[in-house]
Amino acid sequence: MNPDIxxxxxQFGVQFPSTDRPTLxxxxxxxxxxxxTLLMGPSGxxxxxxxxxxxxxxxxxxxxRIEGELSVLGKKVLERHVSExxxxxxxxxxxxxxxxxxxxVQSDVAFGLENLALDRDEMRxxxxxxxxxxxxxxxxxxxVWQLSGGQKEKVVFASIxxxxxxxxxxDDPCANLDPTTTNAIFQIVKxxxxxxxxxVMVEHKVDEFIELVDRVVIMDDGRTVLDGSPREIFxxxxxxxKRELGLWIPQMSELELEKRKKRNAAGFFPLTVKEALxxxxxxxxxxGKFVRKAPQAQELVVDVEDLQFYYPDGTxxxxxxxxxxxxxxxxxxxxxxxxxxxxxxxxxxGILKPSSGRGIVCGMDIKKTPAKExxxxxxxxxxxxEHQFIKTTVFDEMAFSLHxxxxxxxxxxxxxxxxLSMLGLGGLQDRHPASLSGGQKxxxxxxVMMIMNPDLxxxxxxxxxxxxxxxxxxxxxxxxxxxxxxxxxxxxxHDMKVVxxxxxxxxxxxxxxxxxxxxxxxxFLKQEIxxxxxxxxxxxxxxxxxxxxxxxxxxxxxxxxDDFVGLIK
Amino acid sequence: MSFVKMQFVPGRSFxxxxxxxxxxxWLVFVSFFVFVLSDPVYMLLVLLYVxxxxxxxxxxxxxxxxxxxxxxxxxxxxxxFQVLTNQGRGQVVLELGLGLKVTTAGLYAGILLTxxxxxxxxxxMVYIFTTDPMDLAVAASHVGVPDRLAFSFILALRFxxxxxxxxxxxRHAQIVRGLTREKGLRGFLDRYAGYxxxxxxxxxxxxxxxxxxxxxxxxxxxxxxxxREFRWSNSGKIxxxxxxxxxxxxxxxxxxxGHLLKVQIEHWSW
Numbered sequence: 001m002n003p004d005i006x007x008x009x010x011q012f013g014v015q016f017p018s019t020d021r022p023t024l025x026x027x028x029x030x031x032x033x034x035x036x037t038l039l040m041g042p043s044g045x046x047x048x049x050x051x052x053x054x055x056x057x058x059x060x061x062x063x064x065r066i067e068g069e070l071s072v073l074g075k076k077v078l079e080r081h082v083s084e085x086x087x088x089x090x091x092x093x094x095x096x097x098x099x100x101x102x103x104x105v106q107s108d109v110a111f112g113l114e115n116l117a118l119d120r121d122e123m124r125x126x127x128x129x130x131x132x133x134x135x136x137x138x139x140x141x142x143x144v145w146q147l148s149g150g151q152k153e154k155v156v157f158a159s160i161x162x163x164x165x166x167x168x169x170x171d172d173p174c175a176n177l178d179p180t181t182t183n184a185i186f187q188i189v190k191x192x193x194x195x196x197x198x199x200v201m202v203e204h205k206v207d208e209f210i211e212l213v214d215r216v217v218i219m220d221d222g223r224t225v226l227d228g229s230p231r232e233i234f235x236x237x238x239x240x241x242k243r244e245l246g247l248w249i250p251q252m253s254e255l256e257l258e259k260r261k262k263r264n265a266a267g268f269f270p271l272t273v274k275e276a277l278x279x280x281x282x283x284x285x286x287x288g289k290f291v292r293k294a295p296q297a298q299e300l301v302v303d304v305e306d307l308q309f310y311y312p313d314g315t316x317x318x319x320x321x322x323x324x325x326x327x328x329x330x331x332x333x334x335x336x337x338x339x340x341x342x343x344x345x346x347x348x349x350g351i352l353k354p355s356s357g358r359g360i361v362c363g364m365d366i367k368k369t370p371a372k373e374x375x376x377x378x379x380x381x382x383x384x385x386e387h388q389f390i391k392t393t394v395f396d397e398m399a400f401s402l403h404x405x406x407x408x409x410x411x412x413x414x415x416x417x418x419x420l421s422m423l424g425l426g427g428l429q430d431r432h433p434a435s436l437s438g439g440q441k442x443x444x445x446x447x448v449m450m451i452m453n454p455d456l457x458x459x460x461x462x463x464x465x466x467x468x469x470x471x472x473x474x475x476x477x478x479x480x481x482x483x484x485x486x487x488x489x490x491x492x493x494h495d496m497k498v499v500x501x502x503x504x505x506x507x508x509x510x511x512x513x514x515x516x517x518x519x520x521x522x523x524f525l526k527q528e529i530x531x532x533x534x535x536x537x538x539x540x541x542x543x544x545x546x547x548x549x550x551x552x553x554x555x556x557x558x559x560x561x562d563d564f565v566g567l568i569k
Numbered sequence: 570m571s572f573v574k575m576q577f578v579p580g581r582s583f584x585x586x587x588x589x590x591x592x593x594x595w596l597v598f599v600s601f602f603v604f605v606l607s608d609p610v611y612m613l614l615v616l617l618y619v620x621x622x623x624x625x626x627x628x629x630x631x632x633x634x635x636x637x638x639x640x641x642x643x644x645x646x647x648x649x650f651q652v653l654t655n656q657g658r659g660q661v662v663l664e665l666g667l668g669l670k671v672t673t674a675g676l677y678a679g680i681l682l683t684x685x686x687x688x689x690x691x692x693x694m695v696y697i698f699t700t701d702p703m704d705l706a707v708a709a710s711h712v713g714v715p716d717r718l719a720f721s722f723i724l725a726l727r728f729x730x731x732x733x734x735x736x737x738x739x740r741h742a743q744i745v746r747g748l749t750r751e752k753g754l755r756g757f758l759d760r761y762a763g764y765x766x767x768x769x770x771x772x773x774x775x776x777x778x779x780x781x782x783x784x785x786x787x788x789x790x791x792x793x794x795x796x797r798e799f800r801w802s803n804s805g806k807i808x809x810x811x812x813x814x815x816x817x818x819x820x821x822x823x824x825x826x827g828h829l830l831k832v833q834i835e836h837w838s839w
Contacts, residue, residue, distance in 0.1 A: 061781055086787035097731055098778040101786065103723060107703055110796040115787040117794045124796075145730055163786065351741050371744050380745045386770050387735075387742040390763040401747050434770055448746070 006167060006198050007031040007054060011068035013222075014049060014058060023049050024222045026068070033166075036189070036199040036212050038230070041219035042245050042467050043439045047202050050219070051169050053077060054200060055085040073166060087116060090165035092173045096152035100144045105136060105155050108144060112163040130162040133191070149337035150181035150534075157188050168192055170201035174208070175464055176383075178336045178494050180534035182208050204467065207497075207539050210250045210271045220245055235269040246469020251497065251539040251561070252276040258565045273542045280543065281550055284569040290557030299327040301456050301488045302348060304366070307357035309343060309512075317343040318354070319512040325456070325505075330482055330489045332499045332520070335509035336534035341492045344509065345458050348490075350374035362455045379454035383461050385445035386434065394420070394436075394444060395429040401452050419447045424473060439470045446474060450481070459491040463498055471495075475502050496538040500524065500559045508533045521557050540564060576726070577701050583804050584626035584699045589708040591805030592696060595812060599692045602816050609680040611819050616684040618815055619691045622808075628698045640690055644683050651679035702726055704797060711799040716789055724779060732772055739767050 009029040015022040024046045031037055039047040052058045053070055056077045070077050073088055093099055102108040109130055113123045131140055134154050139147060147155065153173065160168065170189075174182045182205060189199060189212055203209055216233045218226035218241060226233055226241075234241070234253040241247050242254065252270045256279065260266065270276040302325035309318035321344050325331045335341050346352040348361050350371035359366040362377045382388055391397040398416040407415075420426050423443045428436065433444060442462070449457060457478070463471045479502060481487045493499060499506060500520045508516040508523065510533045516523060523529065524541040537545065540561065544554050558564050579585075584592070599619060606612050623633075634641070653665075655675040663671040702723055709719040743763050748756075 055785060057781055057785070061784070081790070082781070082784040083787050083790035086785045087790055089785075091782075091785045093778065093782060095775075095778065098775045099782040100727060101720070101723070101779075101783050101788070103703060103726065107796065111783075111788075112786040114793050114795055115790060117792050119794060120796060120798075123794070127796075144727075159786065346741060349745055351744055375745050375747055380742075382738065382742040382745070384738075384771070387739045387767050388746055389767060389770075390743065390746060390748065390759065404747055434766075 004032050005030050006033050007070075007072050007200070009050075009068070009070045012053070012070045013067035014046075014053060015065045015067075017063060017065070022067075022222055023064075024053075027070075027224055029217065029224060029227070031198060031200065031215075033198055034193070034196045035214045036193050037201070037215045037217060038206070038209065038213045039200065039202045039217050039219060040206075040241075040247055042247065042469065044437055045219045046222045047219050048171055051091075051171055051200060051202055054167070054169055055089040055091055056080045056082050057091075083115075086112075087163075088165055089167045089169060090160035090163055091169040091171065092156055092160055093171050094173060094175050096149070096156045099156045099159075100152075101159075102144070104141060104143050105147070105158075106131075106140050108155060109159050109162050112159055116163060126162045126164075130158045133161070134158045134188070150177060150184070153177060153181060154184065154188075157185065161188070161192070165197065167198045167200070170199065170203065172202050172204060174203065174205050176337075176461065176494070178534040179208075179496065179536035181337065182494075183536070186212070204248060206248045207250050207252075218245070218247075230271055231269050234271065242468065246467050246472075248468045252543070255280075255540065255543075255561050255564060258561050259568065262565055262568065273539050273546065276539075276543055277546050280547060280568075281552075285547075285552050285554045285567045286569060287553055288555060290555040290559075290563060300360075301325050301327045302359075302361050302490065304344075304347070304359035304361075305357060307344065307347060307354045307359060309347065309352060309354050317512055318347075318357075320357070320514075321509065321512065322514040322517070323507050324517065325488060325490055327488055328482055328486045329504045330478065330491065330502055332503035332506045333490060333492045333509065334494075334499065334506055334523075334533060334535055339509040339533065340512040341509055342460065343512075345380060345460065345490075345492060348374075348456070348458060349378050349380055376452075377454055378456045378458065379449040379452060380458040381445050381449050381460060381462065383464060385441040388445050388448065389433040389441075392432055393429065394425065394431050394433055397433050397444065397448055398451055401448070405452075415451055419451055423447050423477060439466055442466060442470070443474060446477075453485065454487065456488045456490065459489065459493075461493060462491055463493060463495045471498065478502075496524075496536060496541075500538050500541060508535070510534075521559065525556055576697070578628070578632070578698050579701070580627055580699065582625060582627045582699065584622060584695060584808065586802055587699075587805035587808050588800065588802040589700050589705040590712060591802060591809055592700060593705075595805070595809050596692050596696045598809070598812065598816075600689060603685045603688050606685075606819070606823070607681065608823065609677045609684065611823055612681050612684045612688070614819060615816070616688045616691070618812075619688050619695070623691050623695050626695050626699050628694060632698070633694050637690055637694065640686075644686050644690075647686060648679045648683040651682055652676055655679070704799075707795045707797045707799050710793075710795070716793060720783075720788075728776065728779070731775060732768070735771055735775075736764070736768060739764060739771075742767075 007029065009027045012027040013022050013025040027050065039051065041047045049058060054072050058064050059066055059078065060082045066078050072085065077085065100108050101111040106127060109127050110123055113126055131137055134157065136154060136158055139151055144152065144155065174185055177185065186208055189209065192199060193212055210230055213230050216228065216230045217224055218233065226237055234249050238249050238253050238257050242249050250271045252273060252275065255276065256270055268279060270279050302323055304321065304323045307318045307321040310316055318340050321340060323344065333341050343352065347354055347359065347366055350366060350369055353367060361374060364374055389397060391400055395416060398420065399412045402412045402415065420429065423446065425440060425443055425447060428440065433441065436444060462474060475498065478489050482489055503520050505518065506520045506523050507514055508529060515532060516526065516529045524537045525545065530536060544556060544558060548554055554567060558567065603612065603615060606615065652671055652675045653669055655678040660673045661670050662673055662676060665671065706719040706723055710716055748760050748763050
């Protein structure tokens with residue numbers, strides 16, 4: 001075997017005992033040493049399973065029938081144990097919380113080194129190097145539960161990197177991270193690439209990582225359908241990947257593809273903003289302001305002023321939070337991990353009561369109204385859908401709230417069927433909620449909350465780990481509800497592409513205080529606020545800012561690729 | 570988070586410097602010894618001794634009280650119950666009326682049992698507050714406990730605060746679903762069923778993921794080393810030796826002098 005090939009799949013297939021169809025079949029794949037490979041595909045296509053085969057989690061821990069062959073670093077994974085593979089192959093998962101083996105940062109970094117049976121001097125020197133590389137000096141002695149979300153993720157990476165793996169497998173580690181922390185992870189992967197580590201990643205944040213990616217492998221229905229350099233793949237197949245598979249592709253590539261539809265000029269195909277700047281600086285743009293129609297109603301659904309809140313342990317979580325949400329709008333609540341967004345949301349549904357300040361939600365005083373009353377008109381979809389499931393079938397789950405409202409059976413059945421089919425869940429009425437796929441669970445948790453027609457719906461990270469198709473399905477659904485029924489949506493999110501496209505207004509929190517409220521397009525021009533709140537511009541906004549620095553005079557009001565393409569002269 | 574309060578507090582005291590194994594032997598020794606004694610005065614001497622070690626270990630009383638306030642209440646109940654029900658053949662000290670009287674026998678039995686409990690609690694607190702669980706894992710592995718078992722203790726310590734947090738989120742998530750609106754037994758049952766399902770789902774997934782993540786980091790892939798050193802500690806030896814001598818003296822006095830208080834105590838076996 002060519003020593004340069006570190007992962008080799010040969011007609012490789014996987015079938016789990018619980019399913020009647022193979023999850024992976026006839027996979028042929030060769031990954032070279034030092035390559036950064038991005039595995040993409042719609043939910044359920046088997047990309048994560050393929051990743052988990054590369055360090056023998058499948059079939060060593062999750063039993064499965066294997067066909068063909070997969071060898072990693074010359075070892076046939078079928079014959080190996082996870083812990084044995086772990087000596088050379090590092091893996092980072094989504095939830096940092098369940099990846100700590102020890103109670104403090106230093107001991108956790110040491111854990112893997114102890115497993116490699118290194119001597120103390122070697123361990124100490126590796127810990128030193130890793131802690132310095134990751135900038136963890138200040139928290140080295142801290143207990144893991146005292147860390148912020150971003151710090152936790154960095155410690156998880158530090159613990160793996162200290163082991164100096166030859167291959168690094170990443171299973172969507174940035175799903176719930178704010179843009180600044182995502183960028184920190186980008187820097188780590190970049191360093192690893194420079195050191196010749198082979199990286200295979202499943203990652204929904206394509207824009208953030210595309211610069212590092214040497215190779216894209218697209219999967220669908222258990223097979224690899226496309227395999228090549230990102231430029232080649234997205235140039236030739238970008239539209240199809242987006243349209244048919246419903247995947248995020250780099251926004252700049254999407255822009256180029258749309259532009260080519262309008263003017264038939266094939267040239268250099270951009271992936272990043274920097275590359276796109278070269279391409280789009282050649283054009284001139286129509287002048288004129290892009291004016292958005294401001295929300296009509298002036299009536300406020302949420303009107304919160306100067307909220308202060310202390311947790312029982314003394315943490316000062318809200319230090320003067322303000323929030324105004326107009327009726328019939330989609331408003332985004334942004335901010336770093338731990339900036340107080342979730343705490344503020346819990347005040348809006350009456351679960352937490354402010355220490356001081358005032359707030360009116362749907363005409364009710366949040367200080368005096370109990371959660372029992374507020375939740376009749378305000379709903380929240382929590383981050384983890386499973387937290388909100390109570391019943392054993394999808395139908396009962398949906399009908400639960402209607403039953404408590406004493407609705408009659410006929411109405412219940414009609415409402416449930418209607419909503420389920422609107423969210424693409426028709427026919428799943430009798431399934432157990434826990435048995436649904438991730439995307440289906442997410443949509444069910446939304447449907448369950450929408451069935452009461454709340455005046456205000458709060459969404460906590462609605463796009464968490466979703467592909468483009470599911471994200472759009474859900475967000476379009478909300479936009480329709482807002483337009484047709486005059487409902488109001490407040491969404492907490494880290495996804496800036498979603499913000500600029502769907503939100504009419506944004507509020508930004510930092511350290512428990514609201515530091516900005518206004519339109520997203522204005523926000524993305526304010527560098528100091530973006531930095532303070534760990535945010536970043538979506539690629540398209542960055543491109544516009546960069547083009548305007550060259551004197552192109554593009555209206556900063558543009559929000560979508562269509563807007564932009566329409567301006568090209 | 571209240572859970573964190575019942576954990577190890579770093580320090581440099583004599584007791585902190587004792588290694589986890591000798592300290593564990595000390596704890597087991599004290600726990601057995603309190604059942605050997607049947608005289609409240611000797612028992613109080615043992616309690617005094619363990620209290621002295623508690624003070625030497627610089628364990629904060631406030632923290633200990635926070636953790637054991639419920640158990641302390643239990644102690645008071647045990648004392649009251651013994652004093653009031655164990656009438657024995659002792660002298661009557663106090664007439665309370667309604668047929669209730671305090672006798673010397675009841676008083677002594679109450680003091681014996683209460684100080685026995687208190688000694689056990691004190692000694693356990695000293696152990697918990699002065700022993701780093703990670704050192705305990707290293708020590709356990711050193712004396713031949715399999716790694717998986719030694720580390721399961723640490724995992725449990727990680728798992729608890731995680732599930733506490735998870736429980737809070739689930740409660741919030743379910744308030745939003747309107748679970749609190751239903752009254753009566755049905756509403757009560759629904760509420761609990763509502764907790765159990767998601768906590769179980771998430772708990773099992775978390776536990777599995779924790780195990781996988783550890784294995785992915787080459788856990789139990791062969792011989793393992795430790796960053797932390799395990800050494801039999803001199804302070805541990807001194808602690809154990811001093812305790813043995815002190816207890817031996819008490820036993821000797823007990824055997825030669827008999828009970829200091831010439832009172833027949835009806836034994837309450839438990």
